[in-house]
Amino acid sequence: MRFAVVRFGGSNCDLDTVYVLEDVIGVRTDLVWYRDGLRRGYDAVVLPGGFSYGDYLRAGAIAARTPIMADVLRHANNGGLVLGICNGAQIGAESGLVPGVFTRNGEPRFVCRPIWLRVETTESPFTNLFRRGEVIRLTVAHGEGRYVADPDVIRRLNREKRVALRYCDSGGHITAEANPNGSIEGIAGVLSEHRNVLVMMPHPERASEPVLGSEDGRRIFESMVAHCCREPGAKD
Amino acid sequence: MQYDVTITIALKEGMLDPEARAIRNSLDHLGIPTLSLFTARWFKIGLEAADRDDAAARAREICERVLANPVIHRYEIEVA
Numbered sequence: 001m002r003f004a005v006v007r008f009g010g011s012n013c014d015l016d017t018v019y020v021l022e023d024v025i026g027v028r029t030d031l032v033w034y035r036d037g038l039r040r041g042y043d044a045v046v047l048p049g050g051f052s053y054g055d056y057l058r059a060g061a062i063a064a065r066t067p068i069m070a071d072v073l074r075h076a077n078n079g080g081l082v083l084g085i086c087n088g089a090q091i092g093a094e095s096g097l098v099p100g101v102f103t104r105n106g107e108p109r110f111v112c113r114p115i116w117l118r119v120e121t122t123e124s125p126f127t128n129l130f131r132r133g134e135v136i137r138l139t140v141a142h143g144e145g146r147y148v149a150d151p152d153v154i155r156r157l158n159r160e161k162r163v164a165l166r167y168c169d170s171g172g173h174i175t176a177e178a179n180p181n182g183s184i185e186g187i188a189g190v191l192s193e194h195r196n197v198l199v200m201m202p203h204p205e206r207a208s209e210p211v212l213g214s215e216d217g218r219r220i221f222e223s224m225v226a227h228c229c230r231e232p233g234a235k236d
Numbered sequence: 237m238q239y240d241v242t243i244t245i246a247l248k249e250g251m252l253d254p255e256a257r258a259i260r261n262s263l264d265h266l267g268i269p270t271l272s273l274f275t276a277r278w279f280k281i282g283l284e285a286a287d288r289d290d291a292a293a294r295a296r297e298i299c300e301r302v303l304a305n306p307v308i309h310r311y312e313i314e315v316a
Contacts, residue, residue, distance in 0.1 A: 027245060057302070057303070058305060063301070065301075065302060094305065099307075101305050101307040101308055103305075104255065105254065106252060107254065108254035108255055108257070108258050142277075149307060182252070200253055
C-alpha cells in the first residue's frame with residue numbers, strides 16, 4: 001500500500017501529514033513535489049493544508065490549475081482515494097473533485113481553534129471506523145472555509161449522504177454558534193459522487209496523537225488504510 | 237491586433253460579502269454611513285486577438301477557466 005502527499009508551493013501541512021501516515025500509522029508515503037506529477041500508482045493521494053500560491057485569486061484556485069491536478073483527477077476517476085485537507089479541500093473544490101466552493105469565512109477573520117464535528121455517514125473510505133452520529137474533536141485553521149453551493153447541490157449532497165462531517169456542539173447539535181465559518185448547514189466535509197474523494201476543512205493530522213489533545217483525526221487515515229486493505233490490488 | 241480588456245469579478249447577487257460588511261462597519265465607526273457597499277476585483281489584461289469579438293471571447297475564457305468561480309461569481313468584460 002502506498003500513499004502520496006502532494007506538496008505545492010506554499011503547502012505547509014505536508015510534512016505533518018507525511019509524519020502521521022508514515023510514523024504514526026505506518027503507511028509507506030511519498031512526498032510528491034507538484035512539478036514532478038504522479039509518476040506511479042498510489043492507493044491514496046492527500047492534498048495537504050497550507051497557503052498554496054499565497055491564496056492569490058482565491059484559496060486553492062491556482063494550485064487547482066497546475067498539471068499535477070490532472071494526474072490527481074485521473075487517479076480519482078480510476079477509483080483512487082483523494083483526501084483534501086483545509087487548503088487541500090479548497091483545491092479539491094476548485095478543481096471540481098467535489099461540487100461547491102470554500103470561500104471567505106462569514107465573519108471575515110481567520111479561525112484557529114478546536115471544534116466538534118458530527119460524523120454524518122460511515123459509508124465512505126474515510127469514515128468507516130467511526131460510528132454514525134459520533135462527535136469528534138479536531139481543529140480548524142482557515143480564513144476561507146465557508147462552504148457554499150447552490151441549493152440544488154446541497155439537496156443532492158444530503159439525499160446521497162455525501163456530507164461526511166458537520167460542525168456541531170459537544171452534544172452533537174448543529175447550531176450557528178458551533179459553526180466556525182458560516183458554512184451552509186454546518187458542512188465541514190464533502191464526499192464526491194463515487195465517495196472516493198473527501199474534502200474537509202478541519203485538520204485530522206493535527207489530532208492524531210495523544211500529545212495533541214485528540215486522536216480522533218487518526219481514524220480518518222486509519223479508515224483509508226482499512227478500506228485499501230479490503231480492496232484488491234494495493235500498490236507496492 | 238492588441239486589445240486591452242478589463243474584467244470585473246464580483247459576487248453574484250445575494251451572496252454574503254464579509255469583506256463589504258467589515259468595510260461598512262469601519263465606515264460607520266468613522267461617522268460615514270453608507271446605504272450599501274459591494275466589493276469586486278478588477279483586472280486589466282493585454283491580449284493579441286483577431287478582432288474585438290475574439291478579444292471578448294478570450295476574456296470570457298479567462299474568466300470561466302481561472303478568474304471567476306461560477307458557484308459564487310459573476311463577471312463583466314470591457315474591450316478597449
